[in-house]
Amino acid sequence: MSDGRLKWSMWLLLVPGAAWADEARIPIFQPTTITQPGHYIVTRNISTFGTVVRIQASNVTLDLNEHLLTSSASTSNQIEIADGFTDVVIRNGRLSGNGIGNGVTYTSTTNRIRLTIDRLTISNTGIGIFIQDVESIRVTSCLIRNVVSDGIRVHGWSDVFAGTFNDNTVLGPGGRGLILFDLRNGEVRRNIVSNPGVGSEGIHLTGSLAAGGGNVVEGNTVSVTAGASITGITVNAFSNHNLITKNVVKGATLRGFFVAGSENRLVRNLAGASAQGFGVSGSRNLIEDNLAEGNTGCGLIFFNTNSHAWRDNMLRGNVPEVCSGGAPNTNAGGNICNAGICP
Amino acid sequence: MNRTFMTCLLLAVAAISEVWADEGRIPIFGPVIITQPGHYILTKDISAPIGGNGIAIQSDNVTVDLNGHQVTAVANFTLSAIGIADGSRDITLRNGRIAGGNAGITYSSTTVGARLEIDSLEISGTDAAYIDIRGAEYVEVRSCRMVADAAGASGVFVTAVSGSNTFIGRFVGNTILGAGKGNFAGLDLEDLRGGEIRDNEVTAVQSSGGGIIACDEAPVTPQNGGNIVEGNTVSGGPGGSNGMAFCTSHNLLVNNVVHGMPSTGLVLSSGTAGNLVADNVTSGDGHDGIHATLSSRNLLERNLSEGNIGTGCGIYFGSSSSNAYRNNMLRNNAGGPVCLPAGNLDAGGNIL
Numbered sequence: 001m002s003d004g005r006l007k008w009s010m011w012l013l014l015v016p017g018a019a020w021a022d023e024a025r026i027p028i029f030q031p032t033t034i035t036q037p038g039h040y041i042v043t044r045n046i047s048t049f050g051t052v053v054r055i056q057a058s059n060v061t062l063d064l065n066e067h068l069l070t071s072s073a074s075t076s077n078q079i080e081i082a083d084g085f086t087d088v089v090i091r092n093g094r095l096s097g098n099g100i101g102n103g104v105t106y107t108s109t110t111n112r113i114r115l116t117i118d119r120l121t122i123s124n125t126g127i128g129i130f131i132q133d134v135e136s137i138r139v140t141s142c143l144i145r146n147v148v149s150d151g152i153r154v155h156g157w158s159d160v161f162a163g164t165f166n167d168n169t170v171l172g173p174g175g176r177g178l179i180l181f182d183l184r185n186g187e188v189r190r191n192i193v194s195n196p197g198v199g200s201e202g203i204h205l206t207g208s209l210a211a212g213g214g215n216v217v218e219g220n221t222v223s224v225t226a227g228a229s230i231t232g233i234t235v236n237a238f239s240n241h242n243l244i245t246k247n248v249v250k251g252a253t254l255r256g257f258f259v260a261g262s263e264n265r266l267v268r269n270l271a272g273a274s275a276q277g278f279g280v281s282g283s284r285n286l287i288e289d290n291l292a293e294g295n296t297g298c299g300l301i302f303f304n305t306n307s308h309a310w311r312d313n314m315l316r317g318n319v320p321e322v323c324s325g326g327a328p329n330t331n332a333g334g335n336i337c338n339a340g341i342c343p
Numbered sequence: 344m345n346r347t348f349m350t351c352l353l354l355a356v357a358a359i360s361e362v363w364a365d366e367g368r369i370p371i372f373g374p375v376i377i378t379q380p381g382h383y384i385l386t387k388d389i390s391a392p393i394g395g396n397g398i399a400i401q402s403d404n405v406t407v408d409l410n411g412h413q414v415t416a417v418a419n420f421t422l423s424a425i426g427i428a429d430g431s432r433d434i435t436l437r438n439g440r441i442a443g444g445n446a447g448i449t450y451s452s453t454t455v456g457a458r459l460e461i462d463s464l465e466i467s468g469t470d471a472a473y474i475d476i477r478g479a480e481y482v483e484v485r486s487c488r489m490v491a492d493a494a495g496a497s498g499v500f501v502t503a504v505s506g507s508n509t510f511i512g513r514f515v516g517n518t519i520l521g522a523g524k525g526n527f528a529g530l531d532l533e534d535l536r537g538g539e540i541r542d543n544e545v546t547a548v549q550s551s552g553g554g555i556i557a558c559d560e561a562p563v564t565p566q567n568g569g570n571i572v573e574g575n576t577v578s579g580g581p582g583g584s585n586g587m588a589f590c591t592s593h594n595l596l597v598n599n600v601v602h603g604m605p606s607t608g609l610v611l612s613s614g615t616a617g618n619l620v621a622d623n624v625t626s627g628d629g630h631d632g633i634h635a636t637l638s639s640r641n642l643l644e645r646n647l648s649e650g651n652i653g654t655g656c657g658i659y660f661g662s663s664s665s666n667a668y669r670n671n672m673l674r675n676n677a678g679g680p681v682c683l684p685a686g687n688l689d690a691g692g693n694i695l
Contacts, residue, residue, distance in 0.1 A: 272617045
């Protein structure tokens, strides 16, 4: 056998699995800064003191390939996207931190990112996913647990943003499960939040821009077994015209739902065993076909008389059933109180 | 020389293809005990040895991609095809087939709750449960197809660790055929809190088990419940009891269909309260369509309960009070449209 053939055959046998990737995907097997567009794939678990992967290019797909990226420094993020880069996809793996660094982070005040995050498991970080200055984003099927602060925190910053937040699970965050600033025409569906932090919310739609709102918030659950002053789902004064439907909140220690924006429709939600069921501020909100039961305070409470309407709600088993529901708020009929149809 | 060299090279490549998977995935090509974190992939079908699991997982942070292959265990054997050791967490299993064994996938602990995701598996021919998790913190079972042999199987059983008595979970898009053996349900979820049971199909329920049950293991934990149960279908088979039964409170039960169960379609058990039961169909059951016993302040609306036979009522309130019902379609039930309604509110719009 010639020396050349021997070298070739030895190379074939010894190519390390850690460095191999097929279908033109570019392997990552150590802490890396990505500076070129492309499809990257992690080929081994990576643990380091600082940031594990830093993305300094647009048009990057990063497939974690079910591997675990760990930062041992308390302030390090696991994955950072540098200011000014966009069209990034991150998916399919595990991130673990050691304190206050974030799992995935992007921070800008001028450059709006387009980003997709799918199927990540994130634990022991500061914030699970922190994105500031976004044009559009999808966060789907992520599992976030044991984070010091919020599970998912996204800011439109420069403007309102489009977003999809579906099928995520946030367990025991120190802050909110999801907090979304200036989301417009987005969807927040089928998320599960368990035990958000003291004084926070399971899901919070907020912001500072009047153009926010018009979202669908559907099929989410928030459950609380400990902690004071927790609200299940809050839509505040800068998020209007939302459809909030088929959500379940149980055990919230402040109230199940709180709507401070205007012209929202809350329909077929359930608030149980909380301090209050549904709290309504803002103006002209419609509260219909919901069930509030076993709340130790008001099943439905209006914080003002700005022409809200309520009908067909089941309000038995609360103390009392309705607070401050008088005109010019409209009892449009069909509400059920302990003694029968609510007067 | 050339022929010898090429033969050796081809043999080397063939060996590599069996024992080496690309992109850092670790190949499994025989029964294995996994003791290190990582991404594992089956490269051929494997069979469990007598006295062992096909795959035993004894580490955290493990993903096993069955890669379309099958793990087979001996029928009526005492171990499962895939066994997860007490304390091993953050496990993902997906994309393949499991056949035979006492159970398909098992985990048992009294102290450490499993965090486990099971996705796109086909499980068949198990003697007991398809999936048996006794001690859960978070469990997700998605897009699995589970089929019993003629003897039946006891379905998917998940309960919390005894210290916490509560777990979070998602059970979405599964097909469960021929389960319900031995008083277990097709989907038997004890201690589920704030979870999701959606788009499952439970068909041909066998023996004395039910279709979908979400209850509480003792001691009863009032915080449990608060689940969304939506878009599921349950139908009876040679046996079976109730289609869906709930022992916890504050669940949203919408758009489910139960048909042809030997007993009741949908049960709200004693002590439950504040469930919203809407837009469901229960029909052709051997007893009541919707049955609430010692249950209070539930709202039953826009359901269709029809063609329930025997002494079956469209809605039955057994010693229940303060419930309300409206806009339900309740025709053609052998026991009458509404039974024992005293103390509950007919809020109008019911079609009798």
